[in-house]
Amino acid sequence: MGAGATGVELAAELNNVARRFKGLGFDHLTDARPIRIVLIEAGPRILPALPQRVATAAAAELERIGVEIRCACKVREVTADGVGLASGETVAAQFKVWAAGVKAPPFLGDLDGLETNRIHQLVVGQNLATTRDANIFAIGDCAACPRPGSDRPVPPRSQAAHQQAAVLARSVIRRLNGRPPLDFVYRDYGALVSLARLSVGNLMGKLRGSLFIEGWLAHLAYRMLYRSHQWTVHGARRTLLVMAADFLTRRIRPRLKLH
Numbered sequence: 001m002g003a004g005a006t007g008v009e010l011a012a013e014l015n016n017v018a019r020r021f022k023g024l025g026f027d028h029l030t031d032a033r034p035i036r037i038v039l040i041e042a043g044p045r046i047l048p049a050l051p052q053r054v055a056t057a058a059a060a061e062l063e064r065i066g067v068e069i070r071c072a073c074k075v076r077e078v079t080a081d082g083v084g085l086a087s088g089e090t091v092a093a094q095f096k097v098w099a100a101g102v103k104a105p106p107f108l109g110d111l112d113g114l115e116t117n118r119i120h121q122l123v124v125g126q127n128l129a130t131t132r133d134a135n136i137f138a139i140g141d142c143a144a145c146p147r148p149g150s151d152r153p154v155p156p157r158s159q160a161a162h163q164q165a166a167v168l169a170r171s172v173i174r175r176l177n178g179r180p181p182l183d184f185v186y187r188d189y190g191a192l193v194s195l196a197r198l199s200v201g202n203l204m205g206k207l208r209g210s211l212f213i214e215g216w217l218a219h220l221a222y223r224m225l226y227r228s229h230q231w232t233v234h235g236a237r238r239t240l241l242v243m244a245a246d247f248l249t250r251r252i253r254p255r256l257k258l259h
Contacts, residue, residue, distance in 0.1 A: 001075050001083065002100030003041035004049065005193055008058055010099060011039045011067050012195035038068045038091055040083065042100070045071055049155055050191040058193055102156040104142045117144045127181040128168055139164035147186055154186045163187065194222050
């Protein structure tokens, strides 16, 4: 349930797993009981936080590979036998995955004196300081940060957390030197959705301006983004060693992670 980036990518990967069952000795499962994957979304379309063009292309690819998409369907209950919808219909399912949104840890709502919203996020100002204590800052998914020009807060995405961390690091230094913290302004550098290993399964919108890419070019961009994260965390030397190891072992390591 939930057709955000996580739900969409998981649906595609589950389909990828099902297609590879025969090569892993599970022929009886795929032949006798075909696997049905249903993606349920309460909103009018999948990927509601991403551009319409990305969502449209992703939906077309999911339907092409056999994933059933059910939009404008609110979940009423989840039972052992399936998922009950607000319309009264029940979607039979033995395996259910909930991927409907982000919610901060409940303990944040119990912190004395700090303002939180309905999903327990700490409410912060433009400078990332909490509204009721200027000495406490919050970033990432646990923070509800305003976004100028929009009635919605900064989206809980990795690029937002990365940008907040960079600004906060500079603000801490400024505070130690007796200067005010910097204001944070979120910049959307694009959206990338990876749909397993399909030929046109990697989509990107607004990478720069209104640029839209898909297929092998989007897959290359996805790989480059992944390596840039490794570069940031591990540094150049270790990342280059990891890339070399991946290149040498890619033909012998398993295609699926089964543990």
